[in-house]
Amino acid sequence: MAKSIFNAFAQLPFRLVLTCPRIPGRVETAMSKTPAAETSVISTISLLALSLISTACCASAQLAAPTKTERIDEIVRYYHQDGYLNGAVLVGEKGRIIYESGVGEADFASRKPNTSLTRFGIGSITKQFTALLVLQLVDEGKLSLGDTVAKVLPWYRQDTGSQMTIEQLLHHTSGLPPDFDSPEFSGDAPAGKFYAPEDFAKQFCSGNLATPGGTTWNYSNCGYIVLGLILERVTSEPYADLLQKRVLDPLGMQNTGLLHKDYSEMGGAIGYKRHAGPRYVRGPYLDLSHCFSAGAMYSTVDDLFVWNQALTSGPLITASQREQIFRPGKNNWGYGWFVTKIPAGVPGAGSTQGEMRGDMPDNFFSWILRYPEQDAVIIVLRNSYEPSEHLEANLQAALFDVPPRMPSRQIADVLAGPFVKLGKLAHLHWLLIPFILVGLMVTGLGCLIWQKRTKAKPVLS
Numbered sequence: 230m231a232k233s234i235f236n237a238f239a240q241l242p243f244r245l246v247l248t249c250p251r252i253p254g255r256v257e258t259a260m261s262k263t264p265a266a267e268t269s270v271i272s273t274i275s276l277l278a279l280s281l282i283s284t285a286c287c288a289s290a291q292l293a294a295p296t297k298t299e300r301i302d303e304i305v306r307y308y309h310q311d312g313y314l315n316g317a318v319l320v321g322e323k324g325r326i327i328y329e330s331g332v333g334e335a336d337f338a339s340r341k342p343n344t345s346l347t348r349f350g351i352g353s354i355t356k357q358f359t360a361l362l363v364l365q366l367v368d369e370g371k372l373s374l375g376d377t378v379a380k381v382l383p384w385y386r387q388d389t390g391s392q393m394t395i396e397q398l399l400h401h402t403s404g405l406p407p408d409f410d411s412p413e414f415s416g417d418a419p420a421g422k423f424y425a426p427e428d429f430a431k432q433f434c435s436g437n438l439a440t441p442g443g444t445t446w447n448y449s450n451c452g453y454i455v456l457g458l459i460l461e462r463v464t465s466e467p468y469a470d471l472l473q474k475r476v477l478d479p480l481g482m483q484n485t486g487l488l489h490k491d492y493s494e495m496g497g498a499i500g501y502k503r504h505a506g507p508r509y510v511r512g513p514y515l516d517l518s519h520c521f522s523a524g525a526m527y528s529t530v531d532d533l534f535v536w537n538q539a540l541t542s543g544p545l546i547t548a549s550q551r552e553q554i555f556r557p558g559k560n561n562w563g564y565g566w567f568v569t570k571i572p573a574g575v576p577g578a579g580s581t582q583g584e585m586r587g588d589m590p591d592n593f594f595s596w597i598l599r600y601p602e603q604d605a606v607i608i609v610l611r612n613s614y615e616p617s618e619h620l621e622a623n624l625q626a627a628l629f630d631v632p633p634r635m636p637s638r639q640i641a642d643v644l645a646g647p648f649v650k651l652g653k654l655a656h657l658h659w660l661l662i663p664f665i666l667v668g669l670m671v672t673g674l675g676c677l678i679w680q681k682r683t684k685a686k687p688v689l690s
Contacts, residue, residue, distance in 0.1 A: 297322075297627060297628070297630070298327050298328050300627045301318075301320055301327070301328045301627045302328065302330070304623050304624060304627060304633055304635070305318050305328075305330060306332075307635055308618065308620050309332040309333060311636075311642070312503070312506070312507030313507075313615065313616070313617075313618045313620065314332055314333065314609075314611065314613075315333030315334065315501070315503075315509070315611060315613035315615075316331070316332065316333065316343055316349065316498075316609065316610045316611035316612055317329070317330065317331040317343050317344065317345055317347055317349070317529070317530045317609075318330055318530065318607075318609050318610075319345065319530035319531065319533070319606075319607075320605070320606070320607050320608075320624060320627075320628065321534050321537065321538075321606045321608075322604065322605045322606075323604050324538065324541075324604060326534060329530060329531070330345065331343035331344035331346075331347055333612075333613070334509075335497065335499065335612060336498070336499050337501065337509055343498060345529065345530050345531050346529050346531060347497050347498050347529060347610075347612075348484055348495045348496065348497025348498065348527045348529055349497060349498050349527060349528065349529070349593055349611070349612055350488070350492055350500065350517075350526075350527050350587070350589045350592060350593035350595070350612075351526050351527060351528050351533070351587040351593070351595045351610065352524045352526075352587025352588050352593065352594075352595060353450075353523065353524045353585065353588060354526065354528070354533075354565075354585055354586075354587040354595055354597060355453075355487075355520075355522065355523060355524045355525060355526040355587070356453050356522075356524070356565040356585075357536075357564075357565030357566065357585065358472060358476055358526065359453050359456050359457055359460070359522045359523070359565070360399055360456075360554060360564035360565040361476060361546065361550065361554070361564075361565075362460055362472065362475060362476070363395065363399065363456055363459075363460065363564075364550045364553060364554070364564070365475060366460065366463060366464070368547070368550070371463050371464070372459070372463055373395070374394065374395050374396035374399075375395070375396065376394065376395050377390060377391050377393060377394055378390040378391075378393045378394075378395075378398070378403075378455060378459070379391040379393075381395075381459045381462055381463065382455070382459060382462060384431070385430075385435060385455075386435045389404075389435070389436075389437065389438050390435075392404065392441070392442045393405070393438075393442050394443075395456070395459065397442050397443055397452075398453070398455060398456050399452075399456070399564050400446070400558045400559065400562060400564070401446050401447060401448055401449050401452060401559075401560070401562055402443050402444070402445065402446055402447075402558070403438075403442055403449065403452050404439060404440045404441055404442045404443075404444075404445070404447075405434065405438065405447065405449040405452050406438075406439035406447060406449075407447040407448050407449065408448075408449055408450050408451055409448050409450070411433070411450075413429075413433060413519065414450055414520070414524075414590075416502075416512065416513050416515070416590030416592070417513075420513075420515050420516070420590070421513065421514045421515055421516050422516060423490070423516045423518055424516075424518060424519040425518060425519075426457065426458060426468075426519060426521040426522075427458060429454065429518075429519035429521075430454055430455055430458060433451060433519075434451035434452075434454055434455055445559075446558075446559035446560040446562065450520070450523040450524060451523075452523075453522055453523035453524075454519070454520075454521050454522060456522060457521050457522025458522075468487065468521065468522050469486070469487040469489070472486075472487055472526075473486070479545050480535050480536065480539055480545060481535065482528070482532040482535055482536065483532070484497075484528065484529045484531070484532050485527065485528040485529070485533075485536075486526065486527060487521075487525055488517045488525045488526070488527055489518060489525075490516055490517060491514060491516060491517060492515070492517075492592065492593075495527040497527060497529075498593075498612035499512075499612060500512035500589065500591070500592025500593045500612050500614065501592070501612060501613045501614065502591040502592070502614045502615075503613045503614060503615035505639070505641035505642050505645035506642060506645040506646050507613075507642060509613055512590075512591040512592035512593075512614060513591050515590075515592060524587065524589070528610075529610070530608045530609075530610055533597060533608045534606065534608060537597070537606045537608070540554070540599070541601070541604065554566065555568050555583055557569070563583070565585060566583040566585050566599075567583070567585065568581065568582070569581075569582055569584075575622075575625075576622075576625050576626040576628070576629040576631040577600065577603075577625060577628070577629040580600055580602050581600070581601055581602055582598060582599065582600055583598070583599040584596070584597065584598045585597055589614075590614065591614045592612070592614055593610070593612055593614065594611045594615070594617070595608075595609065595610045595611065596608075596609045596617070596621050597609075598621060598625065600628070603628070607624050607625060607628065609624070618636045619634070619636060622634075623635065
């Protein structure tokens, strides 16, 4: 539009020169074709034209510049179209939601779409809620951060339990060995076996300490399972009831809760594992009974935005509790959050960032990032277990008005894509590839032989 306006106005002075009446008796030369009056008029019109052109160009540029919400939407659509995102995304800023959308399928069999109200397993984000429940009981005088495990749980090993404090369990410094890669927290068969939380803790969370308490940071699901059992012991109430009564109901988080067994209970998305193509295969069965207060919750992006706002302000969480939750200790871990400064060279460099991921192997993957100084949050919930391909980093770039760095399609996806589209044969595409390649080679070789034989035949005159 700006170009056409420019062309029209650029020609205007010359048209006026050609149509101006000549002054009688004046001899025109190459140097004096245009009278002074004409020159003044032309100059004025030229300036007006340039002004209008400049205004039109600026208006066109302003109309063309995408908003932050539009830039985020472009990123989300790009990742979904390339098969790198199946789930829901929410971005909030200054206390309001600036973007939210469900993408892909909650259930591929029924073609049920994901929305901002779809429930997803959130894995270790559960730890944030457990930490708050502990701090509430501490403030009520029912617990002390210095209490040992042995003091609260009589059945726990006294030799090791007397060395571990509640504060150390919260900070992952209790001395319990790291268990992130343990089979019971994986996508393998052991994770599908039922254990009541206390039975699981006795069998898997009561071993020898790897290090003295308070000295070393080791990520421990067991530590947060023990915290859940401590909460139940002190209050004589089930952990799920405490969670509902003390946090979820007061905040109005109606689509959030604790799974007692498996994902079918939440009535939301089904978990899938992504393969090349992309091709989605239903994830393995995971019994979440033993994950309990360390990773058995489900939620939605909308509810987690409510949770984020409660962590920012409001009556449920006190200023003292907020300070404790987001005070980084060893390995930058607070209580349920990794709290760091964004490094140089990254969008938002120097700003404080709190983040936590929820990993439910081969089923769900969740990620929440908070930027307290900007009063902003990014929430991504997936029901497809897949590489993130830096989606969250690109959403962060958009949040800080920096151009994203979009990924290219993986070669495996490009090669497998056509076979996935065959539908019924999709599950056999890897088996078909060698045969199809051999077939193409044989066909090509046959064509070459036929061409040579055709050229060798004499031409009849």
